[in-house]
Amino acid sequence: MTAPETENLSVRRVPGRRSEWRTQAPVVAVVALGGAVGALARYALALALPTPAGGFPWATFWTNVSGCAAMGVLMVLVTEVWAAHRLLRPFLGTGVLGGFTTFSAYAVDIRDLVGAGHPGPGLAYLAATPCAALAAVWLASAATRRVLIRRQR
8 A cells, every 4th residue: 555545544443352351350250259269168068068878968958058048138138238349249149159059969969869779869859959949049038128128117
């Protein structure tokens, strides 16, 4: 190109990924940090409640149920009570509670129970975990709302 041709070219700044990354990097960081915290807590609970061969996997069950209850409390607090910082939900919800709960281990536990010749406990676990987890979210949310209403009176 000659000099006169280059004078007519304008450089248009296209929104790049760099600006997107700058806004998302803190979210990724807090999710990773929270996930590590949650996974360590889950591991500690698994050590505290070891599952005997062929036994009901209580550690995984209570991990999932308590994590779901905590999620119910958290969601009420951050959606109805606090004007939460934008990184709080990703840190606590996706990170800590996502790292703490373990529905993949739930699936493996069912496979192991049924594969080891214990279909009764395996099927009971298959049904009990999602029912208890959903009930925990609902009950914890309702209880949190009720406590908050009483505190406002």
